[in-house]
Amino acid sequence: MKKTFRGGTHPPEWKLTAEQPGEKLKLPEKVYVPILQHIGAPAIPLVKKGDEVKKGQPIADPGGFVSVPVHSPVSGKVVSIGTYPHAFGRDVETITIESDGADEWHENIKEDADWESVDAKTIRERVRNAGLAGMGGAAFPTHVKLSPPEEKPINTVIINGAECEPYLTSDHRLMLEKPAEILAGAQIVSKAVGAKRTFVGIEDNKPDAVSVLKKAVKDGKFDIKVVSLPVKYPQGAEKQLINAITGREVPPPPGLPMDVGCLVQNVGSCVAIYNAVRFNKPLIERYVTVSGHAVNNPVNLIARIGTPFSELVEAAGGYTKDAAKLLNGGPMMGSAQWTDMVPVIKGTSGIVVLNKEEAYISDEQPCICCGRCISVCPVFLLPTNIARLAEFERFEDAENLGALECMECGSCTYVCPSKRNLVHHIRFGKTSIMALKKKEAQQTKSKGA
């Protein structure tokens, strides 16, 4: 029997674009580059209106350790800096660059012939300078992950090719088209943290990707093991993937993978790490799946960061008549967008457009206590109880039941026969708990003073 984690569910896969090779999207006329594309402090703009920029030139400096720089994805002129719609929901300060069509690289970007012998510190530096943030969706700054504290050594590196979200195939195509880069990137990661073992975890609905990577491992004589995993959601969540491959269980938050000596990187991040270390290339383009039953020709695209969603949807044949909901990411964890003006950011793994039937949400019915949400919860919580406590504003009790450990994977809401918005209730509870804690901390502070 294949190894997997406990809990989880299996939504329909709908991998419509698995056979479509990644197409390069035509150069956009204008790119909208938000200064916040990652978790952490927003970057600080370096350019001003009217400046000429080259492709790959840094246009914003990191605003702290947990922050990354932003680079210009095209060559051209900065036309404005101001707030613009963003995939995170709220408007974010965005640098708008008009492309001059020449698409010239900045002069600092050249290959390092001696890249295979660089040390861990240089790797981290180059990864940070390239503005890398996790490309699986959460967009956590990569260099922070590559800098574990000394008391928590990493012995296992896991490369995440699970891609458990329905519809999305960007990682799948990347594994088929750039296996050597992924493995080289994986080796760089292992070297940076001094890991002994390296795995690539792939769900077995992608047998072609498993065989391509296994062949690449053999050809390149890499010390990497390719593991095929059964199809289950959320296999691509890092804690679940660690459990599936190594059997180790990451403690609940604030526990991190490094507490069990593991490090997880997305396949897309591996390619970006390879490009950063070898070619000093910043992260300015990525694979984006444009799919869903409400676009005419679902495709995999290689799009520049900052391209508006509308151009990608157009490249996929436009919306069908019954298009109802636009998502940044997959249907399980992706966030709905109110406009297609929002630009592609480093964490945009896919754009999914749902039709009316798929997007229909019926009214919430009372909980019938069937316990399905409890059986699927991958972090072993009681979603129905937490949601109910949050609904009736009993936040302290909700916290005691571990509300803050919820990772909002959406499995509970997916299986609920009463169509309860469990994740939304829990998220509301989490926000309120955090707000209460903040308030309490302030009160004790003012009392002390």
Add this chain to the structure above:
Amino acid sequence: MDFGILGAIVSVGGLGLIFGGGLAYASKLFYVYVDPRVEEVDEELPGANCGACGLAGCRQMALAVVEGKLTAAECPVANDEARAKVAAIMGTDAVTAEEMVAVVYCQGSPDHCVERFDYQGVKSCTAAELVGGGFKACTYGCLGLGECVDACQFDAMLMGEDKLPKVIEANCTGCGKCVEACPRGIMAMIPKNAYIYNACVNQDRGKTVKNVCDIGCTGCTLCANPKTTPSGMITMNKETNLPIFHYSIEDDSVLSVFKCPPRSIIDKLNRPEPPKPPKPEKKEKPVVEKQE
């Protein structure tokens, strides 16, 4: 032997006497002194147990007043008469507090402020705010899901048909629970004898506000202009781009209501526009200058 009914009366009555004696002794032994003033103060307090004073209820408030920790002014619900009575019980000077009333700082009903998308999630303002910063085009405006109405314990609020909360002033005690409940700071307290206020909390300027709402404050500063408000009751907050109303300065003028271009300043009494006497004077002046 058979004592009949007499036996029953004697035995039960005897038991009653024994227990009664025990209770009388216990009440002396375990007597806890309670200041009689606590009871009296408690009588005068509103008895709503709303918690606006920051304590669990009116009894706790009464204890705190007798201990000297609080004064009756801390209870926003009590009226001046009750405060005077409490002060008399405590033997202190009567304290008066300005009576406050809740107002809604938003007029952005769906007619004025468009909704960006259909919201299908949990029906609570705080939860709606988590989804992309709220479904309203204005990220400051009222979401209209009624957290303030739920928080009101005095039946002083209801949800209007225009998806905005309404305050029933006759019932409002000024306890401030709605202000605490609103995640966007739209509920606010103003003195009961103040009639004009700016019903908008959007901190953006001009065009940005106009794009999302045709009745929002654009921060034009016309209301704070000395020509409109010579008393200085209205000043501008440069950080928030919103006017501040200094209700301590008495000013009955309603000119600012009519000077406000988007009509975001409201007069609760709906007083008519004042006549415009200064205009003819202004016309005369340039004529004089020309002659010189």
